[in-house]
Amino acid sequence: MTRLIVAAGGGGDAVAAAVLHAALYGDEDQAVILTYAWDRLLVDPVPGPRGAHDFTGLEALTPSLWSVPATARPVAPAGSTLPRLASELPHTLALLDPSHGVEGVTRQLKELLAYFTPESIDLLDVGGDILARGDEPTLKSPLADAVTLAACCQVNAPVRLLVAGPGLDGELSAQDLCPMLGPVVHTLTAEDVAPVGNILEWHPSEATGMLTATARGTRGVCEVRDAGLPVPLTDESPRVHEVDLDEALSHNTLARAITATTTLDEAEAHSREICGFSEIDYERNKALWLKNQAPAPLDADTVLRQVDEFESEARARGVTHTTFRHLTEVLNLNGTQRGELRQLLISDRPSRHDAPLWNIGT
Structure with a gap:
């Protein structure tokens, strides 16, 4: 028996898909997780999603669909978390490649369904921005979710849309999403998320990191992303809701x-027209800026002093937690130094590691 889970937004949703598969379906056969290779400059210095031509070592499943084994490698200068995910998850990762727009993704889905004949199909989004209209002022990354939603609505098979952790992506609030959410399918627990604990110590996803933290009982306000968005961590955060696909x-x-x-360019043009921006344009501009920022050596005393200052200011804003991604941005460190920063802070203040988040203390 094979279950298909389409990770709507990228690598973090793929990790959440593995959690969801175990929580909903137990120890059945492996799932197939269809996911983007889109690491948003955190791992990959190249803007936008990676396609099949950006990897070596992929395995062909169908004429337009490839799986990503642990031995696959991104072609420099690109980067990707998918090969490492493939080595640590007991599932088949299939590459969702939007190079040929929604028609191309729809074709990949149809070929995948014919190849695996899955028992069920779930479309999973962590946070809920897949339910955005497109004109919300807080919206940051609508394109990836819109592509998967549009494609899933064109296959001749039942697709169940699931939203995990409403509001956790810092784009639409849980309150704004509430009228569109259907019944609770599952509330994640510490036991559910334990198998991916080690993955989220290195994987950069903030939304899935907060999802797993709240499943373990963490509550408060977490500051995320480069903009420092405050995200409430509440009893609603570890819940998984079903949503009507056609209504979405x-x-x-x-x-x-x-x-x-x-083509992806066509989809981007629509995003600029409807949303007023393209998230890939944002990545292009940021990539140009980062290209000129050579990583400076991480000085422990300086970093710890800067963290103290940040925490004092954050507490005054009512913030209780943050992510190591956000701390890296706040301290003007290079993204490649996130792991080094994490090791320094956990070594210096182990009690503050509210895995995978950082507790800023009281």
Whole structure:
């Protein structure tokens, strides 16, 4: 028996998909997780998602669909978390490649369904921005979710849309999402998320990191992303809701507009028109800035002093937690230094590691 889970937004959703598979389906056969290779400059210095041509060592499943084994490697200068995920998850990772727009992703989905004949199909989004109209001022990354939503609505098979951790991506609040959320399918527990604990110590996903932290009981306000968005961690955060797929499509203006696109450039153009921006444009601009920022040596005394200052200011804002990604941004460190920063802080203040988050103390 094979279950298919489409990770709507990227690598973090793929990790959440593995958690969800175990929570909902137990120890059945492996799942197939269809996911982007899109690490948002955290691991990959190249803007946008990676396609099949950006890897060596992929395994062909169908004419337009490839799996990512542990031995696959991104072609420099690109980077990707997928090969390492493949080595640590007991599932098949299939590469969702949006190079040919929604029509291309739809073709990949149809070929995948014919190849595996899965017992069930779930479309999973952590945070819920897949339910955005497109004009919300807090929206940051609608394109990836809109592509997967539009494609899943075109296959001749039942697809269940699931939203885990409403509001945890820092884009739409849980309160804004509430009217669109259906019944609770599952509330994640510490036992559910334990198998991916080690993965989230190195994987950069903030939303899935907060999802697993709240499943363990963490509550408060977590500051995330380069902009320092405050995300409430509440009893709602570890819940997984079912959402009507057709209603989601009718609400998502961008997803409807890009249904017939045959290139990613076309989909981007619609995003600029409907949302007022393209998230890949943002990545392009940031990548140019980062290219000129050579990583300076990480000086422990300086970093610890800067962290003290940040924590004092954050507490005054009512913040209780943050992510190591956000700390890296706040301290103007290079993304490649996130692991070194994490090791320094945990070594110096082990009691403050509220895995995988950082507790800023009282």
